[in-house]
Amino acid sequence: MAAQIPIVDYLVLGDQPHLTAHECTSCGARYFDRRNACANCSGTDFRHVNIATDGEVRAFTIVTFAAPGVKVPFVSSIVDFDGTSARGNIINVEPTPEHISLGMKVKLATYSLGTDDTGTEAIGFGFEPINN
């Protein structure tokens, strides 16, 4: 199998792809990027935690006009994964207000961004509706 690389370092690939965060060991605040100290309590000790892969849409927008090079339309969203909020696109859905609703249940899904000259495939992630 060709090598894979995640679009961002907080996406963990493998059999069960998931997001990971730096959690402050003193107050529990979570961050997707590396931290010098905690924005909430100034603690400097962090541990890795895995983020739940099923969540609920807390906010979304359907972007139809974007910067050059950004493919539209796409659905941007803020999703609550068991108390940790994450940002990402809602994928595998019609990008229209009729097909997306606040409070809808979604789960993490991955897709290919393409392969580079060295044969490495980049993997992106999004949130897709859970069909009940």
Add this chain to the structure above:
Amino acid sequence: MSDDVWILGIYMTKFGKYPDRDTVDLASEAALAALADGGVTMKDMGVLAAGCLMGGGGIAQQIQKQIGQTGIPAFNVSNACATGATALRTAIMAIKAGEADFGLAVGVEKLAGAGLLGAGGRPKSDKNEWTPSGRYGAVASTDGRIGTDSMPGVFAQVGMEYGHKYGGTSFELFAKISEKNHSHSTLNPKAAYQKKMTLEEIMGDMMIAYPNTRPMCSANCDGAAAAVVVSDAKLKTLSLEQQRRAIKVSASILTSDPWQEACQVLPDVNTLTKVAAKQAYEKAGIGPSDLDLVELHDCFATAELVHYDNLGLCEEGGAAAFFESGATWRDGTTPVNVSGGLESKGHPIAATGIANIWEVCHHLRGEAGDRQIEGAKVGLAHVIGLGSACGVHILEKSSFG
């Protein structure tokens, strides 16, 4: 003698397109007019604070070179869309600290034709190889792949989040807020746009980021605004006419955002505004029901709604019903953005945080002409800069003369 600070002179240029004038020209016009409005000159000023967000540094000294290099301390400030309010706050702090009797604050921006703000990919590399970079180790631009960086999209989510939490919102509701502001601006000769728009026109216009269509977004334009502030002790030595037209700064508050879960995923424009409003009301000793008019940061129609709640103009969660009651139209109980707001008056970023204070002062002085809110005695001006910074100023009519 008190430690009150007063607005002695204030001015905003007409907002619009100035292809033949640069930021220094516009800032100088505003500064000179604010000085003239206050009956003072650059020689009286003890401190200068100025901002031009997109213009690089040094605007304060550039202004001095046009209107008076008197050697006073000059502060160049930059605080996103709260830059103007930050300049004013800086001048006010210098006076409160006893370092100056008079201060000048200036904000200017040239944004006509600037297009979409906040968004953008990273530069393309020559090599076709996925290479992690930045604090997230991203191998590709995340804008459009991991949500949106564009301002219309970010603020759309802010409004949608409010709707998810409290209900009552819809595309139509947000569009109606825009209809109000575009209607209000028809009475404001300094607005970039003075064209009334119907609800159908607004909803049928180009969709930018659902539910924000183009007229529901702040209007990029050019403009400048400036204010002269003075200490209470110094004001009492000035003419009765200057004292009569002076506007009391009953509260001048600047906050940044306290940490909240999710605030680094979707900017939290709510908490810091609530904190600023609470501090401002306590400092001024007045409440939201005392306000005769409010100029708040409607960078997008979806943003105006949440700030009704954040500023305590309605009960918690009641912003949609509050708007539907007609309260925020100019003939309502709490007129909001009678200038036309950022959606119609326009949003030359660094000028906005002083221009909204000019609007409130104009009414408190009884000089607002056709759009005068009759008998206005107290008003509030609010701005938010993403990152974030929030400025809230409460202003009161002079009781002199």
